[in-house]
Amino acid sequence: MDEMIRHILEILENDARASPEEIATLTGMSAQEVSQTIAKLEDTGVIRHYKTIVDWDLVGENYVYAVIELKVTLERNQGYQAIAERIYKFPEVRSVRLLSGDYDISLTVRGK
Amino acid sequence: MRPPCDPSKFIAEAVKSIPPSGIRRFFDLVSGLEDIISLGVGEPDFITPWHIREMCIHSLEKGQTSYTSNYGLPELRDELTRTYYRRYGLDYNPASEILITTGVSEALDIAIRAVVNPGDEVIVVQPSYVAYVPSVILAGGKPVIVSTCREDDFSLTAEALKPAITSKTKAIVLNFPNNPTGAIMQQEGMEDIADLVVENDLFVISDEVYECLTYEGTHVPFSSLEGMKDRTVMLNGFSKAYAMTGLRLGFAMGAPDIIHSMMMIHQYCMLCAPITAQVGAIEALRNGKGEMERMVREYDRRRHFIVKGFNSIGLECCNPRGAFYAFPYIGGTGLSSSDFAERLLDEKKVVTIPGDVFGEAGEGFLRCAYAASLEDIRKAIERMGDFVDGLKQ
Missing domain, CATH: 3.90.1150.10 (Aspartate Aminotransferase, domain 1)
Known part of the structure; x- marks a missing residue:
């Protein structure tokens, strides 16, 4: 991977709001080069999305999180991907991971 | 009374x-x-990265709390040999050309004591780390200062070095990448200095503790220059590259006679570097990149x-x-x-x-x-x- 792309991704992974000008200062690139590189990374799907980490407790939303481990039986012609896709359509599901070991899938769910 | x-x-x-x-x-x-x-x-x-700390903890749990060889753990010296061969094609024999020390500070002290006789002049390039001059004085040597300047980006030039060399000059202490200036040396400038070193039959103590923190260009160990391996003792450590300052682990690489002489001092003043830090250093070299x-x-x-x-x-x-x-x-x-x-x-x-x-x-x-x-x-x-x-x- 290009060293500059690695720099940009590490900076944005740490702070999604870092501006092209700020990134330019940290890398020695021009702001224009940074903007073009970010646009390319967005277009090619390397940068999937920008998110915000919210502390819901502070606004009185007392969510509870649970980790659920599932053992599944695969249907004919259907892999784990299809099951994972069905599960993550539930809005309560925050993450889905494929596991090796005793269980097949691990879910994080959020509720009240 | x-x-x-x-x-x-x-x-x-x-x-x-x-x-x-x-x-x-x-x-x-x-x-x-x-x-x-x-x-x-x-x-x-x-x-210090967790996998290194975890390896140190694991070694303590296993009861690895003994002295090591004066030279340091053989596995660590083997890893250093492999690392420097891979990075620069340098070939140091782990049995005779590497000494593990308690930080680069100890390596510096014993390297200077191993080569300096009372009255010998040792060239110290400044601005540089504060330990060089006192180490020379404590060994009975006479520090001779050569200054670098910002017009040269604080690199050392042969022109600046030449006038400081006398018949009493024994060695020169180099420190690139440099503390405090951040200067590095380009290979071309180093070759000129290597020529002067041979011409005047000098020894080089090269503190390269910031080796891995080179941002532009590639670090060139002084010992990798043609004919310089036996004239140079390279000092380095784990503090800066692997954030292991408090674990106090350094090493010296050089000709067998030099390393043996350093070990002679080391065995009486330090005996060996702490084993826990040595175990961590092996992990750093194997998996810390x-x-x-x-x-x-x-x-x-x-x-x-x-x-x-x-x-x-x-x-x-x-x-x-x-x-x-x-x-x-x-x-x-x-x-x-x-x-x-x-x-x-x-x-x-x-x-x-x-x-x-x-x-x-x-x-x-x-x-x-x-x-x-x-x-x-x-x-x-x-x-x-x-x-x-x-x-x-």
Whole structure:
């Protein structure tokens, strides 16, 4: 991977709001080069999305999180991907991971 | 009744003659103050990567608490041989050409003691780390200072070195990437120095502890130059590259006779480096590259930020290509390095180290370590900008 792309991704992974000008200062690139590189990374799907980490407790939303481990039986012609896709359509599901070991899938769910 | 005694009269002349560490003096000024931002300490703000710490813990759990060979654990020396062959094609025999030490500080001390006879002259290139001159004095040698300057980007030139060489010159201490300037040496300039070294039959003590923190170009070990391996002892360690300062682990690589002589001193004053740190170092060399490179990239970003920051507040700052120090010029403010640093601490609570601590050639500059968080660096520059503006009024 290009060293500059690695720099940009590490900076944005740490702070999604870092501006092209700020990134330019940290890398020695021009702001224009940074903007073009970010646009390319967005277009090619390397940068999937920008998110915000919210502390819901502070606004009185007392969510509870649970980790659920599932053992599944695969249907004919259907892999784990299809099951994972069905599960993550539930809005309560925050993450889905494929596991090796005793269980097949691990879910994080959020509720009240 | 027996008479009282003044114990100071027992202190050796050589010890009395060495200057106190200017860095230490500055830290004494800081103690007790609050809301301080420190760009003073030359220590990574990262914690030793977990996989290295975990390996140290595991070794303790297994009861690995014994002495090791005086030379250090064979596995560690084997890893170092492999690492330096892979990086530079350098071929050091792990059985006879590598010594594991308690930090680079010990390696420096015993390297100098291994080669310096009383009265020998040792060339120390300044600005540079504060330990070189005292180590030469304590070994009975005479330090001869050669200065680098910002016009040469603080690189050493053969022209600057040549006039300092006399019939009594035994060795030269090099430190690139350099603390405090961040300067590195290009291979071309190093070849000129290697020619002078051969012409005058000198030995080279090359402190390369910032080797892995080279941001532009590629580090060239002095010993990798043609004909220099047997004339050079390379000193290096794990403190800076792997954020392992407190584990105190360094090493020396050189010709068997030199390494054996260093080991002769080491076996009596240190016996061996701490085994826990040696175990951690093996893990660092085997599996630490990714974490190390991540830390280096973070330093690199701070480097860009701090250099731009200093230049934007009117403190001209060369581009440091290695280590984790920026060395802005403050001479234009009319203050000496010490006055600037002391007033900056007093008025704006920012710790920097006055450049003259690293030798007269450092007067007019400040050493600012960017091994601090970006947020602290940002605040420090703001405060320094206010301070510089205040001086103009």
